[in-house]
Amino acid sequence: MLGDFSYPYFGRAEDPVVHGVVHGVRRVDGGTMLYYSLGEPTEGVGAGKTPVYSRDEWDPEHYGPRTVASVSVVDPDGLQAYRPFSADGEAVAVEAREIDAAPGRLVVAWAMLPEMPEGVTSVDVMMPRGSVVSDVPVEDGALEPVVDEPAPLLGEGWPTVPVPSDLAEVDPGVSILDLTRHVGDADGTVEVEESVEDVVVTLDADVLFDKSSFELSRSAVQEMDRVAADIAERGTGDVVITGHTDSDGSTSDNQVLSEQRARAVRDALQPASGDGVTFRVVGRGEDDPVATNATDEGQQENRRVTVEFTVEQEER
Amino acid sequence: MNARESAVVVAGLSIGMLAACTNGDADTAPGPDAGVSESATTGAEADPEPVDPAELVADLEASVMADDEEGMSVASVEGELETVGGGKRPVTVKVRGIRPGVASTEVEFSVRSKGDSASLDTLALTDRAGSLYGVAVIDPEADERYEAFEDAGDSYYSTCSYKPKTLSGTPYYLTCLVAPLQGRPESVSLQIPDLPLIEDVPVTWSQE
Numbered sequence: 001m002l003g004d005f006s007y008p009y010f011g012r013a014e015d016p017v018v019h020g021v022v023h024g025v026r027r028v029d030g031g032t033m034l035y036y037s038l039g040e041p042t043e044g045v046g047a048g049k050t051p052v053y054s055r056d057e058w059d060p061e062h063y064g065p066r067t068v069a070s071v072s073v074v075d076p077d078g079l080q081a082y083r084p085f086s087a088d089g090e091a092v093a094v095e096a097r098e099i100d101a102a103p104g105r106l107v108v109a110w111a112m113l114p115e116m117p118e119g120v121t122s123v124d125v126m127m128p129r130g131s132v133v134s135d136v137p138v139e140d141g142a143l144e145p146v147v148d149e150p151a152p153l154l155g156e157g158w159p160t161v162p163v164p165s166d167l168a169e170v171d172p173g174v175s176i177l178d179l180t181r182h183v184g185d186a187d188g189t190v191e192v193e194e195s196v197e198d199v200v201v202t203l204d205a206d207v208l209f210d211k212s213s214f215e216l217s218r219s220a221v222q223e224m225d226r227v228a229a230d231i232a233e234r235g236t237g238d239v240v241i242t243g244h245t246d247s248d249g250s251t252s253d254n255q256v257l258s259e260q261r262a263r264a265v266r267d268a269l270q271p272a273s274g275d276g277v278t279f280r281v282v283g284r285g286e287d288d289p290v291a292t293n294a295t296d297e298g299q300q301e302n303r304r305v306t307v308e309f310t311v312e313q314e315e316r
Numbered sequence: 317m318n319a320r321e322s323a324v325v326v327a328g329l330s331i332g333m334l335a336a337c338t339n340g341d342a343d344t345a346p347g348p349d350a351g352v353s354e355s356a357t358t359g360a361e362a363d364p365e366p367v368d369p370a371e372l373v374a375d376l377e378a379s380v381m382a383d384d385e386e387g388m389s390v391a392s393v394e395g396e397l398e399t400v401g402g403g404k405r406p407v408t409v410k411v412r413g414i415r416p417g418v419a420s421t422e423v424e425f426s427v428r429s430k431g432d433s434a435s436l437d438t439l440a441l442t443d444r445a446g447s448l449y450g451v452a453v454i455d456p457e458a459d460e461r462y463e464a465f466e467d468a469g470d471s472y473y474s475t476c477s478y479k480p481k482t483l484s485g486t487p488y489y490l491t492c493l494v495a496p497l498q499g500r501p502e503s504v505s506l507q508i509p510d511l512p513l514i515e516d517v518p519v520t521w522s523q524e
Contacts, residue, residue: 004380006489007477013428013484019380041381057478074475074493076465077419081473106377122418124493130447130477132424132491135417155373177473181495182463186454195468 002136007129009051016040016050021106021154022125022133025073027140030164031085031092032113034073034125035143037106037154038099045107046100052109053096053128062174067091068099071111073136074124074179079196081126081177084111085170092162092170098151106154112162114172190223198310199235201227205244205261205303212249214260216268224265227307228272235277235309241266242282242306244289246299251285259283265305277309388412390518394430395511397483406430407483411506414453415520420475421462421494423453423506426487427480448476450509451492455501462495 002022008015023035040050053068063069063084069091073082085092093111101107116123116138124134147157184191189204208220216224231239243258243265262281270279291298389410396404412424453462467473475493497504500521506514 008480008488011478011481013480013482013486013488021376021380039377039381072473074420074465076475076493076496079465079468081465081467081475104377104381106373106380124417124420124422124475126475130475130491131489132422132475132477132493134415134420134422134493154377155369177471178468179465179475180468181465183495184461184463186456186459186461188461 003133005127005131005133007127007131009128010054011056011129016043018045018050018052018128019106020127022127022136023108024143025123025125025136025138026142027115027138028142028161030112030162030167031115032073032082032138033142033161034071034111034113035108035158036071036110036125036127037108039101039104039106041104044101044103044105047097049100051096052099057128062086062089063091064089066095066097067093068096068109068128069093069111070128072126072177073113073116074126075116075120076124076179076181078117078120079179079181079194080116081179082113082116083175083177084113085167085172086174087167087170092167094151094159100151101153107151108154108156108159109151110159112167114175185223190226194311196313198308199230201230201307203227203265203305203307204300205305206300208265208305209261212257214257214264216264220268224268225272228269231269231277231307231309232272232274234311235273236312237277237310238280239269239273239277239307239309240280240282241269242284242308244284244302244304244306245286246302247286247289247293248299255283255285257283258285261305265307269307389426390414390520391506391514391516393508393512393514397427397510405483407511409508409511409514410487411514411517412489413520414504414506414517415522416497419496420465421453421497423451423492423494424489425491425506425508426489427483428485428487429483446472446478447474448479448490448492448509449474450507451476451494452507453494453497454505454507454513455497455499456505457501458499460498462497464492464494 004021006017006019009018018038018040020036020038026033038045038052043049045052053070057070058065063086067090069084094109099107120138122135122137124132125136126132142161143158145157146160150159178196181194189207191202193200208216210217241262243262245254245258262283266279266281289302291301293299293302389412391411393409395407397407399405407427408430410426415422465475477490480488501519503516503518506517
């Protein structure tokens with residue numbers, strides 16, 4: 001479903017609000033065209049009016065100052081985000097100076113993004129300042145009729161699509177971001193970070209073990225079952241289990257405890273994880289804190305066991 | 317998406333007609349009907365009601381530009397947000413919807429300062445630069461928690477709005493895309509950093 005969006009152009013509550021509509025995400029030769037339109041009801045948009053794109057959203061390394069590059073398309077299923085192509089330090093997208101519309105009118109804008117896999121049929125579109133239009137269908141072919149205007153008013157036609165020769169110098173790697181998906185249990189004692197290639201499960205050691213113990217508690221059994229089932233379903237290769245402690249106690253004791261806890265988790269997971277994976281155990285002691293050890297909350301975050309495994313790739 | 321119901325009704329029709337415009341003659345100079353689809357023309361043949369393209373665009377522009385209506389919230393909470401310098405400001409948060417999609421879940425809410433319309437300093441709302449950080453949808457029945465997608469690399473790219481620089485008495489609309497809900501919960505909780513947990517927020521499932 002296509003939809004509308006709005007944002008205060010510079011992120012302050014008192015700023016004029018830019019309104020807009022996503023008109024299409026279309027597969028074309030060499031990439032993907034994102035068509036959208038922008039407007040503002042009282043001043044209009046463009047030079048001397050409401051800007052549509054603020055400096056704090058620049059990515060000058062890849063997109064320079066001239067182009068409207070703060071848009072992206074998210075494939076949440078494939079865990080990838082697509083930003084505009086970058087060529088010669090500028091985005092392959094409408095230039096900010098080309099945007100001009102009277103109050104209440106919508107002007108059409110565009111950006112050219114990398115090609116997406118054939119299996120992607122729906123995406124979420126992130127507009128400036130992170131406003132969202134979700135579940136936009138991915139369709140074939142450029143919108144027509146095409147006009148010479150790089151940014152026509154809505155209803156006057158659609159901008160020209162860059163031809164493949166315009167894209168000869170682009171590096172798609174700059175424009176494709178690998179994403180992570182974050183889920184877990186309700187109280188945050190289990191966190192799962194999933195990317196295209198692997199899964200990292202972080203388990204709160206206070207839930208798995210009694211203080212200074214390496215015997216799994218009864219409350220850990222359910223969490224172990226869930227993790228093992230996930231490994232059995234899609235895990236492949238090595239499963240790396242790493243124990244971590246806070247900095248209380250001696251370094252050598254913490255090192256031993258982290259190894260013992262990692263082995264205890266392995267022993268609980270291995271029988272139910274299938275034959276397709278190999279387990280490896282690591283103890284890191286207090287060497288890899290993720291939070292300060294100066295507070296109780298930080299120490300609790302540092303007491304953890306992580307389970308990392310590679311997932312089988314799905315064809316799309 | 318700012319799913320203003322009145323806007324979406326008009327916009328859904330008009331956007332579809334404009335976006336479906338894929339079979340026009342590129343060599344034809346754009347006239348007043350440029351941007352209107354063949355499907356719209358076909359529809360006109362089946363439907364004796366004529367479609368005025370200019371009116372269609374004007375209707376769409378009017379509906380898209382209309383002020384956001386805060387009244388359609390499904391849950392709310394009051395609390396305090398930290399400001400730079402360690403201060404606290406009272407705020408009201410209204411949840412406008414939690415909408416499961418194909419492979420993600422859209423969360424939309426507004427934040428405004430309570431009682432006055434003075435601008436605030438940059439709000440904390442996150443301990444990282446740029447986007448909101450730490451927004452989560454929680455399904456207490458299923459014991460599941462869902463957070464935003466993030467760049468697996470070093471950038472701060474995430475699927476949440478940029479955090480507001482200032483707030484006032486006018487609602488500031490924010491969105492987050494979080495991981496897809498498992499099962500089909502009728503209600504969930506919404507966690508926004510620094511604010512009380514918002515419980516029993518109804519989930520808006522699309523009609524299937």
